[in-house]
Amino acid sequence: MKYRQIERRISKAVNVGGITIGAGAPISIQSMTTTQTADVKATLEQINRLAEAGCDLVRVAVATKQDAAALSEIVAASPVPIIADVHFNFERALEAIRAGAHKIRLNPGTISDRQAVRTIIEACKDAHIPIRVGVNEGSVIYRFNQVRREKQFARPLDEIMVEAIEEYLEIFHECNFSDLVLSAKSHDAATTIAVNRELARRYDYPLHLGLTHAGTVRTGSVRSICAVATLLAEGIGDTIRISLAGDPVEEVALAKELLAALRLREPEEVEIIACPTCGRTTADVAAIADQLRQALVDIKQHITVAVMGCVVNGPGEAGQVDVALCCGKNNASIFREGKFVRTVPMEKVIDEMITEVRKVADSRKVRK
Numbered sequence: 403m404k405y406r407q408i409e410r411r412i413s414k415a416v417n418v419g420g421i422t423i424g425a426g427a428p429i430s431i432q433s434m435t436t437t438q439t440a441d442v443k444a445t446l447e448q449i450n451r452l453a454e455a456g457c458d459l460v461r462v463a464v465a466t467k468q469d470a471a472a473l474s475e476i477v478a479a480s481p482v483p484i485i486a487d488v489h490f491n492f493e494r495a496l497e498a499i500r501a502g503a504h505k506i507r508l509n510p511g512t513i514s515d516r517q518a519v520r521t522i523i524e525a526c527k528d529a530h531i532p533i534r535v536g537v538n539e540g541s542v543i544y545r546f547n548q549v550r551r552e553k554q555f556a557r558p559l560d561e562i563m564v565e566a567i568e569e570y571l572e573i574f575h576e577c578n579f580s581d582l583v584l585s586a587k588s589h590d591a592a593t594t595i596a597v598n599r600e601l602a603r604r605y606d607y608p609l610h611l612g613l614t615h616a617g618t619v620r621t622g623s624v625r626s627i628c629a630v631a632t633l634l635a636e637g638i639g640d641t642i643r644i645s646l647a648g649d650p651v652e653e654v655a656l657a658k659e660l661l662a663a664l665r666l667r668e669p670e671e672v673e674i675i676a677c678p679t680c681g682r683t684t685a686d687v688a689a690i691a692d693q694l695r696q697a698l699v700d701i702k703q704h705i706t707v708a709v710m711g712c713v714v715n716g717p718g719e720a721g722q723v724d725v726a727l728c729c730g731k732n733n734a735s736i737f738r739e740g741k742f743v744r745t746v747p748m749e750k751v752i753d754e755m756i757t758e759v760r761k762v763a764d765s766r767k768v769r770k
């Protein structure tokens with residue numbers, strides 16, 4: 403069976419410390435540290451945890467001179483490229499560039515002085531690093547005020563965000579600077595979708611997708627996935643961040659699941675799917691799936707495993723995945739690479755499934 407592949411919008415390519423964003427490159431996953439950047443040890447610990455979880459690029463806040471001073475040590479020791487997030491003081495951007503940051507994020511709402519922006523652009527040109535122009539709902543207040551003065555009430559937020567980016571980009575175009583990534587984030591999913599559709603229509607810069615102040619894990623996940631998945635399914639988006647109030651490592655796990663679900667990125671791990679169960683099963687499908695996930699975490703290959711509660715969809719699903727389990731009353735049937743292998747008693751399903759998944763992993767290693 404052949405699943406549909408999403409056709410992606412092709413943008414310009416932007417290089418961030420060796421990671422390509424745009425031009426059809428794999429969609430990269432970003433997150434942001436929550437530590438005080440000046441605390442080098444804590445920040446590097448979090449960066450290492452994020453990188454281990456599969457984060458491709460990490461952004462750090464550069465709010466103070468001390469943060470900027472810490473950056474060179476952080477950049478040198480980080481396993482992934484580092485993006486400096488700068489607001490209000492353009493000097494912090496210059497210090498971050500000198501410290502070796504691989505990209506600078508600027509917000510039109512917080513650094514708007516044209517000469518200051520030009521100075522940052524020239525420094526980025528000299529350092530050969532890109533800039534993300536990132537508009538956030540909370541920081542386009544200045545445009546709201548302008549729109550109000552012009553008595554254009556009830557204008558949709560997405561239009562105002564596009565205008566804010568358009569106006570800011572004039573400075574970059576005057577400086578002949580096109581090494582840019584754009585983003586526009588609202589906490590509202592529909593607004594984020596609308597603004598990014600318009601940016602994709604107007605510009606050929608790569609787009610960074612995400613929401614701002616999306617919420618804690620449950621609310622933030624649902625809001626983010628509504629917006630980011632809708633855009634990705636339309637082919638829009640080159641790098642993503644799922645913003646959650648909480649441990650940023652959660653953001654990376656969610657982003658990986660999202661990209662895998664849309665077949666935009668093949669996971670380098672065992673992917674376990676499970677049926678939702680119903681009155682036909684007597685097995686604890688969720689517990690079996692969880693135990694398998696934990697037991698197979700060391701395998702860094704994309705192997706698909708299905709845990710099915712009964713034979714209704716089980717044999718059909720077995721043909722689509724590498725290893726499948728169809729639970730029965732007291733025993734379960736195991737399939738490997740579409741073929742029935744054997745029936746095992748329920749108490750042995752975990753061990754037997756682990757054996758079969760490891761056989762697939764070993765055979766692929768040999769084939770490589």
Ligand code: SF4
Pocket residue numbers: 677678679680681682683710711712713714715716
């Ligand atoms: S596979 Fe079987 S147990 Fe699972 S949801 Fe479908 S019918 Fe129910």
